[in-house]
Structure formats: structure tokens, C-alpha cells
Amino acid sequence: MTQASLGESVVQKTVHAQQNNGVAASATHTQPLWLLAEVTYRCPLHCAFCYNPTDYDKHTQNELTTEQWIQTLRDARKLGAIQLGISGGEPLLRYDIEDIVIEAKKLGYYSNLITSGVGLTEKRIQAFKDGGLDHIQLSMHDITEEINNFITNTKTFELKKKVAAMIKNHGYPMVLNVVIHRYNIGHMKEILEMAEALGADYIELANTQYYGWSLVNRSQLMPTKEQVDEAEAITNTFRANPNNKMKIFFVVPDYFSDRPKKCMNGWGEVFMIVTANGDVLPCHSARSLPNMQFPNVRDSSLEYSWKDSPAFNKYRGEDWMKEPCRSCSEKKNDLGGCRCQTFLLTGDADAADPVCSKSPHHHLIEKAIEDSKNPTIVAQPIVFRNDKNSKRIIAGELKERVEEFHALP
Amino acid sequence: MTNKIQHTDTYTLAPHHRFQWEEAQQNYVILFPEGMVKLHGGAGEILKRLDGKVSVGDVVADLKATFPDAENIENDIVGMFQLAVSKGWLRKI
Numbered sequence: 473m474t475q476a477s478l479g480e481s482v483v484q485k486t487v488h489a490q491q492n493n494g495v496a497a498s499a500t501h502t503q504p505l506w507l508l509a510e511v512t513y514r515c516p517l518h519c520a521f522c523y524n525p526t527d528y529d530k531h532t533q534n535e536l537t538t539e540q541w542i543q544t545l546r547d548a549r550k551l552g553a554i555q556l557g558i559s560g561g562e563p564l565l566r567y568d569i570e571d572i573v574i575e576a577k578k579l580g581y582y583s584n585l586i587t588s589g590v591g592l593t594e595k596r597i598q599a600f601k602d603g604g605l606d607h608i609q610l611s612m613h614d615i616t617e618e619i620n621n622f623i624t625n626t627k628t629f630e631l632k633k634k635v636a637a638m639i640k641n642h643g644y645p646m647v648l649n650v651v652i653h654r655y656n657i658g659h660m661k662e663i664l665e666m667a668e669a670l671g672a673d674y675i676e677l678a679n680t681q682y683y684g685w686s687l688v689n690r691s692q693l694m695p696t697k698e699q700v701d702e703a704e705a706i707t708n709t710f711r712a713n714p715n716n717k718m719k720i721f722f723v724v725p726d727y728f729s730d731r732p733k734k735c736m737n738g739w740g741e742v743f744m745i746v747t748a749n750g751d752v753l754p755c756h757s758a759r760s761l762p763n764m765q766f767p768n769v770r771d772s773s774l775e776y777s778w779k780d781s782p783a784f785n786k787y788r789g790e791d792w793m794k795e796p797c798r799s800c801s802e803k804k805n806d807l808g809g810c811r812c813q814t815f816l817l818t819g820d821a822d823a824a825d826p827v828c829s830k831s832p833h834h835h836l837i838e839k840a841i842e843d844s845k846n847p848t849i850v851a852q853p854i855v856f857r858n859d860k861n862s863k864r865i866i867a868g869e870l871k872e873r874v875e876e877f878h879a880l881p
Numbered sequence: 882m883t884n885k886i887q888h889t890d891t892y893t894l895a896p897h898h899r900f901q902w903e904e905a906q907q908n909y910v911i912l913f914p915e916g917m918v919k920l921h922g923g924a925g926e927i928l929k930r931l932d933g934k935v936s937v938g939d940v941v942a943d944l945k946a947t948f949p950d951a952e953n954i955e956n957d958i959v960g961m962f963q964l965a966v967s968k969g970w971l972r973k974i
Contacts, residue, residue, distance in 0.1 A: 503905055505917070552905035555917060582899060582912035607897065607914045645897040647914045673897070674914055719969075721915070 503552030504744035504778050507581075509541065510756075511569070512561040513748050515857070516590045518625035519613075521651050521686040521693055522857040523756055524561065526874070526881055529862035531749040538568040540769060542575045544746055547774040549579045553744065556581040561748065564591030570599045577604025584609055586649075589635030590628060601642050608639050609647040609676075614656040615666050623655055625856040636670045646672040652703065652725075653680045653693040654844075660703040664710045664720070672718050677707060679725035682840075683757045683812065685857040687881035688873050692854050694844035697728050727837055731802065732809025732825035739787035739811065744778060752777040754784055757812035760879040761821050787811050794822055796830045819878035886962045888938035892971040893931055900928050911970050918970070923954075924961050933974060937962055 512535055513528035536544070545556070556576050563569055564587055576583040585600065586609045600608075610632065613620040617629040640646055648667050650656070656663065660677070667675045679700065682690045695703075707722050726733045736743045736755045745753040750769040753759065759766060764786065767777040778784055786792065790803060797808040808814075809825020817826050818833040826833040843849045855861050855873060864870055865880065874880060894900055899912045902925075909925030911918045920928065926947075930940050941955050948954065965971040 550905070552903070554903060554910065554912065580901060582917070584914065606899070606912075609914070645914050676915070 503742070504548060504774075505552060505742045506555045506557070506744070507545075507548045507553040508557040508559055508743065508745045508756075509544070509572070510559050510561065510745060510747045511535070511541065511563050511572070512566055514565045515561040515588070516565070516626065517562065517588050517628065518856040518858040519651070519685070520623055520625070520689045520854045520856055521653055521680045523681065523684040523686060524857065525684055525757070525759060526688060526857075526862060526865045528561075529859050529866060531747065532859070534749045535566075536746075536748065536750050536769065538571055540750065541568070541572055544750075544769050544774065545572070545575050545579055545581070547769075548744065548746075549581065551744075551774060551778055554580070554582060556583045557586050558583065559586040562588050562590055564596070570596070570603055573600050573603040573605045582606050584647075587611070588624075588628065589632050590626075592635050592638065594638065597638055597642050601644075607645050607647055609649050610636060610639060611649045611651070612636075612663075612667070613650065615659050615662040619655050619659075623653070625858070633670075640671050645674065646670060647674045647676070648672045649676045649678060651678050651680055652695070654695045654699075655693075657695045657699045657703050660706045661710070664707070664716075664718075668716060668718055674719045674721070676721045676723065677703075678723040681723075681726065682881075683760075683816075684881050685855065687816065687877065688855050688870075690840060691844045691846070691849045692852065694727070694841065695725075696845070697841075700725055700728050726809075726813075726825075726827045727841060729827060730829045732806045732813075732827040734806045735810035735813075735825075738807050740778070740784040741788070744774075752781075754787075755810075755812060757816075757881075758783070760812050760881065761815055762879065792822055796828075796832075797824045800830065816877045816879055816881060886937055886959050886966070888941065889936055891934065891936050891974045892962060892966070893933045893974055894928075895969055895972045898970055913970070918968075923957065924965075927958060927961050928965075931971070 513524055513531050558569060558572060563585060569585070573583060583606050585605055588611050612632055613623055620629040620632070621627050636646065650663055664675070680686050680693050686693060704722060707720055710716055711720055740754045743754065745756060746769060747753060751759065752767045752769060752774065758764070764783050766783045767781045772781065790807065793803065793808055797803050809827055811821050813827070814823050814825050815821040817836050823833060824831040826836045828834065855870060865874065897913055901910060901912070903910050906919065908922070909920040909928060911920065911928070926944060927940055930943060937959065941958050944954055944958060962971065
């Protein structure tokens with residue numbers, strides 16, 4: 473660097489302040505800074521709001537090997553990947569997470585284990601610490617045992633509290649993720665107090681987004697607009713209290729916005745997901761899009777996948793847009809929203825996200841909100857995320873729960 | 882919240898934060914749970930000098946000596962400390 477650039481670049485520092493919980497505004501827009509390794513779709517929990525594909529059962533027998541994961545980590549690092557999320561399913565169901573963590577440390581990743589806590593033992597957490605895992609993100613569900621066990625369809629309430637203490641005792645930052653839905657949104661204040669009492673450093677309040685299982689269960693999970701507003705107000709009050717040191721990320725539910733989210737911070741801009749079976753995706757749900765061939769690490773290089781594959785280039789930038797996005801003065805803010813949500817709901821992957829009030833399909837969102845208040849629809853049972861239900865959906869059962877969508881969620 | 886930075890203060894990276902050079906990006910970054918900050922050269926020059934012993938005044942003196950042609954860098958340096966403390970990237974020892 474030149475001498476003159478020192479003063480200048482320090483002055484420009486404010487440009488690089490971080491935003492919310494993404495990889496920050498400073499993304500280079502050319503590198504997969506964030507690599508999400510969805511190492512398995514197997515999971516001991518059966519959460520109603522899981523965003524994994526409902527046909528995940530197809531991908532539980534063909535997982536990548538340890539060697540393939542290590543090679544993937546190396547190749548992605550060369551492309552600039554730096555934040556690594558090890559996710560699933562429940563990643564702890566694999567017994568090579570220790571090896572993956574060690575390799576991640578060697579390569580200079582900032583690594584994050586995203587877990588339900590089921591399967592985390594003293595022995596394993598010590599191995600992760602020794603191996604150089606940087607942090608653990610633990611999912612919590614509610615302050616009540618009843619709701620925790622109901623929504624996850626498992627008896628995991630006591631275990632989660634134990635795991636939270638274990639994470640803290642090993643000197644890890646406490647990062648909690650709470651998916652928010654109808655059944656826990658009324659407990660926002662108590663959830664925040666619980667997190668504070670557990671010593672959480674960060675809490676992500678992730679309003680349910682409707683993909684995968686959560687789309688199938690949308691009418692059962694969606695809170696009302698009033699509940700969301702109240703939850704946000706409680707969060708802001710909590711934030712404003714200087715005694716509360718915890719950083720809170722509140723992920724706004726897009727169904728109640730006028731404008732869509734800038735999904736994944738832009739298609740193929742900063743996120744790269746490698747799934748359990750090796751598919752390389754720009755977002756979790758991309759396989760629901762029609763006429764798309766996603767590369768797989770077994771037969772394509774990551775460099776090709778990121779830079780040159782037709783799938784990653786399909787929705788990069790703005791050239792693919794049609795009206796009303798094409799001439800919209802706000803198109804750079806949201807890049808037309810989410811492609812997967814758009815296709816699932818409208819049948820046209822190139823259309824504007826129906827969340828947008830300018831979308832000709834916006835009535836679909838309004839109808840979904842109405843459906844979530846319709847007692848007859850709401851009375852349908854929740855389809856929990858489990859192998860049996862995944863097999864049923866693959867076999868074409870449960871049609872009445874998915875037929876309004878243009879692809880299998 | 883204001884952070885009055887004194888020349889005698891010593892700062893170091895906050896817990897759970899990591900500072901490193903990124904070859905692919907050709908710049909320094911600070912990494913922390915759920916995010917990262919890309920640092921321009923000047924900010925990187927400051928951060929890489931923080932060894933838990935040097936004071937703000939030491940950093941200013943060192944950078945002035947290293948970059949004698951850069952004007953008014955003292956204010957920029959103190960400004961960077963202020964930003965980094967307010968963002969929680971640095972903590973006072």
C-alpha cells in the first residue's frame with residue numbers, strides 16, 4: 473500500500489461497518505465468502521419449520537465422504553471462502569466433524585457448528601475446542617418445555633439447557649438461534665430474558681421463512697402481523713436497555729413487508745452451499761427451481777461451479793429481470809427478491825417476488841396470510857420433518873398439502 | 882455512546898474476534914460470529930500493531946514514522962479506534 477492511502481483508507485472506514493447478521497456490506501461480490509456445508513440431512517429433531525427440502529430422504533444415503541469434504545474446504549478457501557458454517561440436518565450425526573474442524577482451522581476459516589445440541593458431549597466439544605472450532609450456534613425453541621417439545625416433535629428441552637452451559641464452560645461465545653413462529657412469538661420477552669440469563673453473546677430471532685417443511689406448514693406456523701409488530705417492539709425495548717449486552721439480530725418476516733428481501737445477499741454473490749450429497753447451490757432451496765442443473769463437487773470443480781456454471785450465472789445481477797423489476801427504481805435494494813419463493817408460489821422463476829406490493833402476484837401472499845387465520849385450514853395437522861413424512865411426500869402422498877406450490881418445497 | 886480514546890490506553894482484539902490477512906481479497910479482515918469486516922489498508926496497519934502491549938500513542942508514533950508523508954493521520958487513527966471500540970471489535974486492557 474502507498475503512504476497516502478493510509479489516511480484515506482482510514483477515513484473510509486465507515487463504509488465497512490457491518491450490517492445485521494450477513495457477511496457484511498463489505499462483500500467483494502465476486503467471492504464465495506460464506507461456505508455453508510450441509511453435511512447431512514439426517515436429524516434427530518423433527519422441526520415443523522425446517523427449511524430443508526421435503527424430499528431430503530433421497531439424500532441421506534449418498535453423503536460426501538470425509539475426504540470429499542476436506543477437498544471441498546480446500547477448494548472453497550482458494551476461491552476466498554472464509555466463514556464456514558457446518559450445518560445439516562444435525563451435523564453431529566457425522567463422526568468426522570472433528571476432522572473437518574481441524575482442517576478448517578488449518579486453512580484459516582472462521583468456523584461455526586450449527587447444531588441442535590443433540591449429540592454434543594464433553595468429549596466432542598473438547599475435541600472441537602482443541603481442533604480450533606471458533607463458535608457453536610445452538611438452536612433454542614422456547615422457554616417452555618411444552619412448546620420446545622411440540623415444535624421439534626422431540627423431548628429435547630432439558631438437553632438444550634445442558635448444552636448451552638457446556639458451550640459457555642468451554643469458553644465459546646454463546647450464539648443462540650431461535651426460529652420464531654405462532655407458537656413462541658408470544659414469549660419474546662421471556663425468550664430474550666432466558667438468553668440473557670444463559671449468558672448469550674448473540675441471539676438470532678429468525679422469523680420463520682417459508683421454504684421446505686415450513687412452507688408445507690405455513691398456515692399452521694404463521695403469526696399475525698400484530699404479533700410480529702409486538703415482538704419487534706419488545707426486541708427494540710430490550711436492545712435499548714444498556715444493561716443488556718447481548719447482540720440481537722431480528723430477522724424480519726418478509727410476508728409482512730412491502731418489499732422482498734435481498735435473498736442470500738444476491739444470487740451467487742457471497743454464499744455458496746454444498747449439500748450433503750455434494751450439490752453446489754447459491755441458496756438452500758435452489759433445487760426447487762425448474763430447468764436448472766446444479767453442479768456437484770463429485771464431477772465439477774468449485775471454481776467452475778462458482779464462476780462459470782450456468783446455474784450460478786442464471787440470476788446474477790439484473791439482466792434476467794422482467795417487469796416490474798426491470799424498470800424499478802428499487803431493484804438494487806432487493807434484486808427482485810427470492811427466486812425460489814417466487815417460483816414455488818407463482819410458477820414463474822423470473823417474476824418479481826410476490827412479497828413485493830408491486831408484484832402482479834402479490835395477492836398470493838395476502839391469501840396465505842388470510843389462510844393462516846382460517847380455522848379450517850389451521851386445523852390441518854402439522855407435517856413434522858421426519859424420514860417417514862419425507863418418504864410419503866416423495867411417494868406423492870400428502871398431495872393436498874403441497875399442490876398449491878409449483879414445485880415440491 | 883462515546884468512546885474517549887486516550888493515547889495511554891492499550892487495546893486488543895475483543896474475545897471471539899480474529900484478525901487476519903486474506904490472500905484472496907488482498908486485505909485484512911476481522912472475523913467474529915456471524916460476520917466479518919473487511920479492513921482497508923490503513924485500518925489493517927493499525928490492527929496488526931496491536932499486540933496487547935502497545936498503547937494508542939505508540940501506534941500513532943509508529944505509523945507517523947512509517948508513513949511520514951500521510952497528513953493528519955493521527956485523527957484517522959484515533960477515529961479508527963473509536964469505531965472499532967463502538968463496534969465491539971476491540972476491548973481496552
